[in-house]
Amino acid sequence: MKVYDSVLDAVGDTPMVRIRRVARELPAEIFAKLEFMNPGGSVKDRLVRYLLERYEEAGALTPETVLVENSSGNTGAALSMAAAVRGIGCVVTIPDKMSPEKIARMRAFGTKVVVAPTAVPAEAPESYYSQARRIAEETPGAIYPDQYNNPLNAAAHYASTGPEIWEQTGGRIDAFVCGIGTGGTISGVGRYLKERDPSIRVIGVDPEGSVFHDQFHHGRLSTPHVYQVEGIGEDYLVEAVDFSVIDDIIRVDDRSSFLTARRLVREEGLLCGGSSGAAMWGALQVADRFPGGRIVVLLPDSGNMYRSKFLDDAWMVRHGHLAAPTAATPQAMAA
Numbered sequence: 448m449k450v451y452d453s454v455l456d457a458v459g460d461t462p463m464v465r466i467r468r469v470a471r472e473l474p475a476e477i478f479a480k481l482e483f484m485n486p487g488g489s490v491k492d493r494l495v496r497y498l499l500e501r502y503e504e505a506g507a508l509t510p511e512t513v514l515v516e517n518s519s520g521n522t523g524a525a526l527s528m529a530a531a532v533r534g535i536g537c538v539v540t541i542p543d544k545m546s547p548e549k550i551a552r553m554r555a556f557g558t559k560v561v562v563a564p565t566a567v568p569a570e571a572p573e574s575y576y577s578q579a580r581r582i583a584e585e586t587p588g589a590i591y592p593d594q595y596n597n598p599l600n601a602a603a604h605y606a607s608t609g610p611e612i613w614e615q616t617g618g619r620i621d622a623f624v625c626g627i628g629t630g631g632t633i634s635g636v637g638r639y640l641k642e643r644d645p646s647i648r649v650i651g652v653d654p655e656g657s658v659f660h661d662q663f664h665h666g667r668l669s670t671p672h673v674y675q676v677e678g679i680g681e682d683y684l685v686e687a688v689d690f691s692v693i694d695d696i697i698r699v700d701d702r703s704s705f706l707t708a709r710r711l712v713r714e715e716g717l718l719c720g721g722s723s724g725a726a727m728w729g730a731l732q733v734a735d736r737f738p739g740g741r742i743v744v745l746l747p748d749s750g751n752m753y754r755s756k757f758l759d760d761a762w763m764v765r766h767g768h769l770a771a772p773t774a775a776t777p778q779a780m781a782a
């Protein structure tokens with residue numbers, strides 16, 4: 448029989464797919480690592496499976512355990528899925544800019560979701576970080592992973608995502624391109640790949656409005672502002688980012704992220720999220736640095752979570768990312 452004990456055992460071993468039309472005429476090959484194939488819908492399933500294994504080893508999980516976390520919605524979904532499997536509680540705080548699909552998904556698993564304002568500093572009491580910390584302090588049996596400041600975050604990707612990429616490419620990889628949210632993915636994968644082959648370039652992608660780009664290139668924090676792409680970028684410097692394994696950080700705007708994600712959906716059949724578009728846009732920018740080479744791009748989550756946002760033409764028009772349809776365009780004809 449080929450049967451898993453629980454859905455958590457089905458996390459990881461995601462496929463890698465060659466990008467054909469979007470990468471046409473580029474001097475480098477581009478391969479996408481499809482993290483939306485994880486059962487909870489994102490790369491964050493790996494972190495949560497790894498965390499639960501560690502908590503279990505330490506004897507920290509009891510029937511009274513309540514998982515409490517601040518999340519842009521994917522770690523929250525993975526925790527919600529895990530809590531459902533274990534029959535334990537889960538509370539997630541999320542900024543209000545995140546998609547209604549993400550909030551509904553967590554609630555479907557039985558999680559208590561607390562929606563916090565996006566446009567407040569991290570240290571404000573009403574921020575999603577502060578609220579998660581407070582709820583964790585006040586909840587008996589709470590475990591607060593605090594993914595932004597937890598070394599297990601990068602360790603999870605060092606243990607699973609990195610080795611998979613190495614194996615799937617047979618070690619023939621010139622660059623790894625990845626968005627930075629908590630920084631767990633880029634730090635863990637980057638460290639693993641560089642230990643195997645120090646010549647591999649690790650390139651981060653950071654949205655306009657986030658602080659990582661300026662910190663990396665100029666050693667100073669820029670003033671953050673709200674942007675639309677979800678799951679990448681931060682408004683303060685988080686512990687989980689290991690700048691020592693990052694060779695470059697590319698800045699991307701919302702429009703380029705969304706338009707590239709829509710191309711991945713329509714031209715490659717990859718139903719991915721906006722941060723996948725951001726990462727792919729970054730890879731397209733750096734492809735000519737690697738003539739004849741091979742670039743792996745990580746696509747963190749599924750387009751299912753953004754059907755009411757960038758995958759909706761009317762939403763794109765409303766936010767100025769697409770021109771309004773005229774009578775002659777297929778969009779108008781379909782409407």
Ligand code: PMP
Binds near residue numbers: 522628630679720747
């Ligand atoms: N994209 C999406 C959609 C995410 O939810 C996240 C996680 N915040 C990331 C990218 C970034 O991953 P990481 O936190 O490992 O940097």
